[in-house]
Amino acid sequence: xxxxxxxxVEARRQQILGAxxxxxxxxxxxxxxxAQICAAAGMSPGNLFHYFPSKAAIIAAIAEExxxxxxxxxxxxxxxxNVLDAVEHIALAMMQASSDPQQARIxxxxxxxxxxxxxMRALFAANDxxxxxxxxxxxxRGMAAGQIDPHLxxxxxxxxxxxxxxxxxxxxxxxxxxxxxxxxxxxxxxIRRFLCPPQPESG
Amino acid sequence: xxxxxxxxVEARRQQILGAxxxxxxxxxxxxxxxAQICAAAGMSPGNLFHYFPSKAAIIAAIAEExxxxxxxxxxxxxxxxNVLDAVEHIALAMMQASSDPQQARIxxxxxxxxxxxxxMRALFAANDxxxxxxxxxxxxRGMAAGQIDPHLxxxxxxxxxxxxxxxxxxxxxxxxxxxxxxxxxxxxxxIRRFLCPPQPESG
Numbered sequence: 001x002x003x004x005x006x007x008x009v010e011a012r013r014q015q016i017l018g019a020x021x022x023x024x025x026x027x028x029x030x031x032x033x034x035a036q037i038c039a040a041a042g043m044s045p046g047n048l049f050h051y052f053p054s055k056a057a058i059i060a061a062i063a064e065e066x067x068x069x070x071x072x073x074x075x076x077x078x079x080x081x082n083v084l085d086a087v088e089h090i091a092l093a094m095m096q097a098s099s100d101p102q103q104a105r106i107x108x109x110x111x112x113x114x115x116x117x118x119x120m121r122a123l124f125a126a127n128d129x130x131x132x133x134x135x136x137x138x139x140x141r142g143m144a145a146g147q148i149d150p151h152l153x154x155x156x157x158x159x160x161x162x163x164x165x166x167x168x169x170x171x172x173x174x175x176x177x178x179x180x181x182x183x184x185x186x187x188x189x190x191i192r193r194f195l196c197p198p199q200p201e202s203g
Numbered sequence: 204x205x206x207x208x209x210x211x212v213e214a215r216r217q218q219i220l221g222a223x224x225x226x227x228x229x230x231x232x233x234x235x236x237x238a239q240i241c242a243a244a245g246m247s248p249g250n251l252f253h254y255f256p257s258k259a260a261i262i263a264a265i266a267e268e269x270x271x272x273x274x275x276x277x278x279x280x281x282x283x284x285n286v287l288d289a290v291e292h293i294a295l296a297m298m299q300a301s302s303d304p305q306q307a308r309i310x311x312x313x314x315x316x317x318x319x320x321x322x323m324r325a326l327f328a329a330n331d332x333x334x335x336x337x338x339x340x341x342x343x344r345g346m347a348a349g350q351i352d353p354h355l356x357x358x359x360x361x362x363x364x365x366x367x368x369x370x371x372x373x374x375x376x377x378x379x380x381x382x383x384x385x386x387x388x389x390x391x392x393x394i395r396r397f398l399c400p401p402q403p404e405s406g
Binding site: 173 | 233317393
């Protein structure tokens with residue numbers, strides 16, 4: 001006899017994480033109390049505790065979900081023939097995600113908390129390192145295929161691709177009318193010009 | 204008879220702002236109490252109140268100092284003949300400033316607070332708008348001089364130059380060994396390739 005339905009468990013977990021993200025975006029990690037997350041999720045503290053024993057466990061699960069989402073994004077482009085297209089699409093998807101107002105606030109909270117809490121930093125730094133490693137691997141493949149400038153340092157180039165997409169975060173906060181979609185052509189142009197092999201000198 | 208020495212007043216103001224920045228970087232705007240700033244500045248509350256009537260007044264003064272620093276930076280390059288050089292130097296200086304660990308933490312606090320507090324947002328959004336306007340003006344001058352690709356939208360290009368330099372902020376938090384200086388050549392390359400007029404097709 002099955003006593004636990006794994007789909008129901010996962011649905012409940014997602015319900016709690018969604019409620020927690022709303023609370024964190026509104027009040028920050030620090031100021032959010034577990035009771036607020038319970039209220040937002042429509043759940044008793046005992047019930048929530050069954051899924052996540054602490055606020056730290058919720059934050060760890062959020063980092064894990066982030067990591068899974070990035071893995072899914074990269075896996076879509078794993079075997080793409082045109083690596084430049086792949087990098088461009090991944091970067092645009094990252095910029096689009098960063099510029100979601102709730103996501104932007106969460107990113108700022110993550111940065112604020114990570115700058116003070118070594119455990120938080122380790123959690124999100126591991127995700128960041130994975131994204132950079134995946135990007136660098138893509139860049140190396142593009143270099144081997146002659147699609148990306150082979151003189152670039154792939155690890156450093158990956159750092160600045162991430163930095164560029166994260167640039168959207170402050171934009172969302174400081175520009176009332178910031179629309180990620182309107183900026184996609186410019187971001188695409190920057191990435192193309194940055195990564196393309198230089199044209200041979202005209203003669 | 205002079206009763207107030209303006210140099211002494213300014214020195215005292217700077218002393219308080221320095222102490223406040225240290226406290227804000229450590230504990231955030233929200234959690235920092237005026238008493239802590241007094242202690243860090245070695246000043247009585249009454250004395251501090253004489254210079255700044257509230258924590259909000261201190262934050263406003265920090266925004267004003269930021270604005271002045273940026274105006275000084277741009278004025279150094281006002282009449283530069285090579286606009287591409289000017290933009291590059293300004294962007295590198297901004298990235299270098301963003302990657303100072305204390306400055307990075309303050310920037311994150313500004314973003315966190317601005318996302319919840321409309322007055323804070325207005326204060327720092329005004330600075331941000333000024334920097335973008337100054338950059339866009341430089342870009343237009345470079346376009347007129349044939350040094351910068353005239354097909355770029357100067358306002359949008361300015362947005363991404365700012366976003367790029369702000370990318371250093373998250374790097375400082377997430378990468379234990381991030382050294383802005385080591386990344387300068389890559390940032391310079393991205394800016395050059397982004398802004399230079401495209402080479403004519405080789406033939």
